[in-house]
Amino acid sequence: MEKIRIIGNSNLQLKGKVKISGAKNAVLPAIAACLLTGEKVRLKNVPLVKDVFSILTLMKELGAEYNIKKNSLSIEIKKIESDEASYQLVRAMRASILVLGPLLARFGKAMVALPGGCAIGSRPIDLHMHGLEKLGASISLKHGYIKAEAKKLCGKEIEFERKTVGGTENLIMAACLAHGETVLKNCSLEPEVISLCRLLAKMGAKIDGIGHETIRINGVKELGGASHEIIPDRIEAGTFLVAGALTRGNIVLTSVQPNHLHTVIEKLRYAGAKIETIKNHSLRITGSEEIMPQDVTTSPYPGFPTDMQAQFIVLMTQANGTSIITETIFDRRFSHINELLRLGANIEISGDKAKVRGKTPLSGAETIATDLRASASLVLAGLIANGETIINETEHLDRGYEKLEEKIKSLGAYIERIRK
């Protein structure tokens, strides 16, 4: 069992330069999209995180051959060996559900384990299934598995009842090989969805309206190989921006797309941080002595990302005043708060709201993380908590952050991994 150990200090100021990795949530659908072609797809700027290796394990079981060197991946599925995504794999990583649409579109059938609930909420996948049914799939649930079959998917108009990133991605991928035109309405606008559409277009998909809520896809007979660069991880970048603001530091982030971080940057500026864009792909954050309280409500892109909520709460524990943080995307995404209370934070939860009273000195303690972003928030809190903070269950962190300790250490913090 591995742990992270941080020796924190309320006077710590992080300083230096850090390179942001490729986005986990962009690479996972990109890898799933490789199921739509028998030709080779090359992906660059792939983050070497646990979720990437989990989806590659699944792809291998389905019949993929791949080669990963540094941050470049080439992957090819000439022949499908299995159409099943097992419970073990789907449980380990919910994004495995992204193979459902492409498997069905190219091979006419798929068996994907139902993921069940998870640490951040109930997370149903009804919108994925209803959409695929509308495209003509017959879907049944048996022994905990979704069994989907379709001789040929046929284009239809589908309006998502609510925004769903994964649902949008699954339906776009399925529609690429469907017969005729599919019109998807109320699509998610996240940069990761746009990145997937760009890859699919390079593979030969006919997609109109990329980046809009209504997307029209004209199905084609087959897709081909392509080469595609994964966009920078806006949540990793946001996490480092919070680290800069929290420690009144001075950090330059390189390989970022500042326009993907618009809402986060705006909130950090209101909180007092100075943020400048350098040459389009870098950002400098200079934290201010005084942090101003900010109310934040998470919402789909371009709103404030739910994946930044836990980190922002840590920043607000150091603000001079009270902030209300409202989580509207997931129904149980406050698990980090009980751990932050153990470090001395003053936070009250009432339904979907967290009232954070600042400024509270934090002191190091042993903690446990239950999901990826909760873990990141505990690392941030540990940096400014006086003394030793231990974070148990590091596997959550490893799912989505590439070399986090190494990067934070390079900025001047004391952080290490304990392997026992």
Ligand code: EPU
């Ligand atoms: N929802 C439904 N029915 C569905 C699909 C979603 O009710 O069929 C609900 C969910 O339960 C949730 C909301 O709709 O309450 C939004 O879910 P969405 O489908 O948008 O999320 P996702 O595709 O499962 C992705 C990211 C998450 C990120 C969310 C929201 C990936 C692999 N995961 O999840 O990332 O929080 O979008 O932006 O892209 C993370 O990186 O830590 C993470 C959890």
